[in-house]
Amino acid sequence: MEFIKNLTYLDIERFVLDLGYEKFRAKQIWFAIYRNRVNSFEEIQTLPKSLRKELSNNFYINSIVSNRLEKASDGTIKFLFKFKNGSAAESVFIPWDKGLKERKTLCVSSQIGCALACSFCATGKLGLKRNLTPSEIIDQIFECEKIIGTRLTNIVFMGMGEPLQNFRTLVQVLNVLTDEDCKLFSRKNITVSTSGIVPKIYDLAKIERPVKLAISLHSTDEELRKKLMPIAKKWNLKEIREAAINYYRTTKLPITYEYILFDGLNDSEIDAKRLAKFARAVPSKVNIIPFHRIDFVELDDFQKQLKPSSFEKIIQFKNVLKSEGVRAFIRSSSGYEINGACGQLAFANYKQFVQCE
Ligand code: SF4
Structure with missing residues (x-):
């Protein structure tokens, strides 16, 4: 079957x-x-x-057989969806309500675990268990909508896994989500986030109905970036910048750069100015993300040194970006109290429920 x-x-x-x-x-x-x-x-x-x-x-019809969920006081819900084949993945629902503007976003997973082992990410500690199928990705969305009782407005591929390493499936899912007859989502309300898989960024630019692209940068210093994200040994910043320029020119969609601030590592004025120069190549914005603790997984010596920048430092960093002409936003830590914030998805509270192998 x-x-x-x-x-x-x-x-x-x-x-x-x-x-x-x-x-x-x-x-x-x-x-x-x-x-x-x-x-x-x-x-x-x-x-x-x-x-x-x-x-x-x-x-x-359905690939999800059961779920667990945890709700944070800010309304964020972390789901753990168990699939018919026995494995599971987490997704995070993030409500956002500012008067007239309301967003209901689901952060979906594209893989179980992840092979890329970014230093700041608990998912990377799991290693890659397997790619999710189109059905398992779409059902995260449908199940979430069933549980919350309303339609989602935005989808971000920022959960477990590197979506561009599950490329064929990703494109198949995007074709469904943006299908012109079904009208599930506007393509401008879907964001695919990548750690910088350069050849696939070029491929993604060519799909029929392109969606928004976010690139996890986290440092504009080549050596530090390699430490934070081992994948940076494969594709350097110049290659990422060229891929981002091509993505914008092909799709006409502005690029988002994700940047986690680590105390004393990448949060200086010089860092902010270098990031601004990088980001100005095409219309873009920078999402500044506070570093979230992942000490519920086993950490190596470098990971133990990673500390979040202070709130004052985060504001200063944002102000430098703005003064350099770059749109910058501080991303909230939605779901932090339930280990559901950025970088924290690793089945922290479900060890017995999940059999990943
Ligand atoms: S940040 Fe993304 S790419 Fe890096 S290890 Fe985590 S899930 Fe994988």
């Missing part, structure tokens, strides 16, 4: 044609799954009974 959300539209079309049904049946199935969110094929009353039976015999 396969999960139907692992199929592309063309796969579904091929399936119905092979069985001798008309092409338009594929559209009915597609709408039933993504627009009407049916829980069983029997619910698709517009299909002939025989086709409903074929679908039930060949496909599952």
Whole structure:
């Protein structure tokens, strides 16, 4: 049995044609799954009974079998979704309400664990267990919407894993989320975040309906960046900058740079000015992120030295960026109290519930 959300539209079309049904049946199935969110094929009353039976015999609809959730006082919810095949991933719902502007964002995972081992990230400590499938990524969104009882407005690929290392799946998921008939999300409300997988940034720029790109920079000093993010040994800052310029020129979407501030390491005025110079290459903004503790995982000597910059330092850093003409924002630490903030996803409170292997 396969999960139907692992199929592309063309796969579904091929399936119905092979069985001798008309092409338009594929559209009915597609709408039933993504627009009407049916829980069983029997619910698709517009299909002939025989086709409903074929679908039930060949496909599952949902890949998530159970969930756990923790709610923080700021409204953030960390979900742990367990998949039918036994493994699990975390996603984080972040509500944001400023009067007229309201956002309901889900930070989704694209992999279980991550191979890239960034020093500041608990997920990296897990190593890569496996890539998630299209169905497992889409179902994080659908399950979250079911639980919170409303539609999400924004999706960010900033949960567990490096999305560009699960590229084919990512593109398949983006095709569904931005599907022009189903209208699940505006492509401008979807952000893919990468640690800087340069060739894939070029590939992502070429997809049919491109989405926003965030690049985790964290330092503009090559040597420090290599220590913080081992992947920096493969692609340097110049290559990342060129890829970002190309992304903007191809998609016309501004770039976001993510920058975690570490006390005494990357938070000086010189650092801010160098970052501003880097960011000014194309229209962009910088998200300044406070460093969140990850001492619930085993740390090496370098990781033990990482400390968050003080609030005053964070404000100073932001002000230098602004005075250098760069849009800069301080990202909140939503979900920090439940180990659900940036860099903290590592099944911290679910050791018994999760069997990742
Ligand atoms: S920050 Fe992202 S890329 Fe780096 S280890 Fe964590 S999940 Fe992987």
